[in-house]
Ligand code: SF4
């Protein structure tokens with residue numbers, strides 16, 4: 001009898017929760033027909049970025065991303081040509097090794113590589129997780145990005161009048177203070193020099 005009452009209570013509780021959400025907007029999506037929009041800083045598929053004007057690959061084959069990758073997911077072969085410039089022969093990314101840490105994106109100074117919000121690449125064949133340069137570039141063609149190469153800040157040299165009239169920098173003030181303060185070893189030396197030596201005590205005439 002007690003178990004029957006308990007079951008009834010739980011049933012009412014469950015119906016109460018159902019009633020609370022009745023008529024509200026559904027939080028689940030009917031994937032794959034419906035898809036959520038991923039946030040800008042999502043850590044999904046890594047892609048290679050291309051120049052938005054001429055479509056060429058931004059990658060300079062510097063290999064920094066390969067060196068930064070903690071799981072050795074990136075493999076690059078880029079020997080130097082006769083003009084001493086590196087030529088990209090192979091760029092592969094193995095998504096079965098990638099842990100989506102984003103270190104490769106941080107290492108790249110040429111806006112050539114980016115983690116995206118794309119996540120649909122599941123496969124039953126492990127070999128399909130090894131993407132070559134063409135696939136990495138194709139998947140990244142519609143990805144928006146801020147081009148680091150075009151955001152360089154030009155430094156303007158200070159005017160001569162500004163340097164003469166300007167206040168001394170905090171570093172300069174610190175240096176002055178250090179110079180005027182006697183060091184611990186100097187103090188010790190002073191003390192030793194000013195102490196009267198025992199032998200210098202004036203001798204009596206008889207002793208002389
Ligand atoms: S993706 Fe970036 S870091 Fe990697 S090789 Fe190309 S330019 Fe260098």
Ligand code: SF4
Pocket residue numbers: 046068069070071072073074093097098099100101102103104105
């Ligand atoms: S996200 Fe991390 S693990 Fe994946 S390729 Fe980049 S550095 Fe390697």
